[in-house]
Amino acid sequence: MKLPAIDTRYLVEILLxxxxxxxxxxxxxxVVHLVCEELERLxxxxxxxxxxxxxxxxxxxVSQPDRAIVAHIDTLGAMVKSLKENGRLQLVPVGHWNARFAEGARATLFTDNxxxxxxxxxxxxxxxxxxxxxxxxxGGWDFVEFRVDARVRDIADLLRLGVHVGDFLAIDTSPEITDTGFINSRHLDDKAGTAVxxxxxxxxRREGLELPVDCHPLFTISEEVGSGAxxxxxxxxxxxxxxxxxxxxPGQNSSEFGVTIAMADELGPFDYHLTHRIIQLCQEFAIPHQRDVFKYYRSDSAAAVTAGNDVRTALVTFGIDASHGYERIHFDALESLARLVSVYMQGPPLFSRDRFEMGPRAGFPIQPG
Known part of the structure; x- marks a missing residue:
């Protein structure tokens, strides 16, 4: 396995x-078309x-037992709940986020036309x-409203604009990258993961690295509402x-620097063997890392397992401050993650036995004890 050079300029450009x-x-x-165009270019x-x-x-x-690496391209947002007599809009959230982070946000309202x-x-x-x-x-979603930048005084004016219940709102990201390497923006969850x-x-692709088994980069579109992968x-x-x-x-071990490896989330522990393979790769390639456990957290891994997929899962993260609000990360974590993912792609499968959905005891691993 080889640790390839990450094109940091490309990483920033695709993130933006x-x-x-x-x-x-x-x-x-x-965003689906954007990612597809990028894959075609690559x-x-x-x-x-x-x-x-x-x-x-x-x-x-070989094609089996193959692996998947997943990031989600959907984000939080809002939807029109009702048209109000004062010409403004009552909202409900898309995804789970607190209305206090919405107050003052600029947004785009998408109507039918x-x-x-x-x-x-x-x-x-x-x-x-x-x-x-x-x-x-x-505070709360019942105590905020959307002010449209148009001449509207009542419901009739909103209807003339083509506004309807169920229209989507996309919240402005307002990204800013500082000279110190910090990236401030909404929706870094998980567009930063997609960029990684x-x-x-x-x-x-650039370095022509050979992979031992098929690898499926997967970009999901409904993680923030629970179904994900x-x-x-x-x-x-x-x-x-x-x-x-x-x-x-506070109370977490995640960091805005290096890779944060999740050991468990609200669904329970991640796969022991895959998680420790990730830790081993960080150690072998001197990738800074730390471990954490998340209490109020679900991801594409949880969605895949709860849907009945018999798949070993692990979660690697970039540390983020003020998650689901106006978020901040550091470029160091993104570069560290990209390095880890690129070497993981080159590694052998955990267990050759895993190419079968069901199999004998022979070849099944055992945890140390």
Whole structure:
């Protein structure tokens, strides 16, 4: 196995393209086309599911037991719940995020035929009018509204604009990359993971690295609403590595630097053997890393397992501050992850026995004890 050079300029460029392409869960066609165009440029074959999840293939020496590496391209967002008498819009979230992170956000409203810009505001937003009442008003999605940047005073005006219940809102990402390597933006979960996976693919293709088994980069479109990788896996996929965010919050061991390896999430422990293979690769190739356990966290791995897929799963993450809010990561974590993913692609399968869905005891591993 070889540790390839990661094209850091490419990583940043594709990340910014992804961040500037709206993709709330349920409204992901644009970003699907963007990723497909990038795979075509890299000359990587792929297929699409009916709804738009992307399953690419990097051919290996043998086709089984093959592996998948997963990132999701859908993000959080909002949807119109009702048209209000004051000409504004009541919202519900798409995905699980707190309304306090929506207050003040600029967003794009997608109607059936056009799009409108606007701002999500608390119901009492004027300090000159409400003064201390602003601080005392309750939080939550029932206490914010969307102000459309158009001449609207009532429901009739909204209808003339073509606005309807169920229209999608995409929240502006507003990315900023500092001289110190920090990346601030909304929706780094998981567009940063997608950029990492594409950068690893680019490195493997550019350096002509040989893979021992088929590897399927998988880009899912509904992770933020729970289904994620539940339906896009091939039945012969034996091991699946998910790339997503780790939370650098009090009580957590995640870091904005290096790779954070998840040992368990709210569903339970990840596969012991695959997780320790990832740890071994970090040690062998001197990739900085740490381990963490997440209590309130699901990923594509959880979606795949709960859907009944008998697949070994592991989760590697970039540490993220203020997850599902205005997020911050460091470029060091993205580069470290891309290196890890590129060497994992080159490794042998965990167990040759795993090419069979069912098999005898012979060849089944045992944990140390």
């Amino acid at each position: 393209k992804l961040l500037h392409t709206p993709s709330p869960s349920g409204y992901t066609d644009r 000359e990587v074959p792929f297929e699409l599911t009916r709804r738009g999840a992307i399953r690419a293939t990097l051919k290996g020496e 056009c799009q409108w810009r606007g701002t999500i505001l608390p119901l009492k937003a004027s300090g000159h009018t409400f003064a201390p009442e602003i601080d005392n008003q309750p 996976l594409l950068a690893a693919i680019e490195a493997v 539940s339906a896009a896996l091939q039945q012969d996929v034996a091991e699946m590595l998910t790339i997503d965010n780790g939370t650098t919050a």
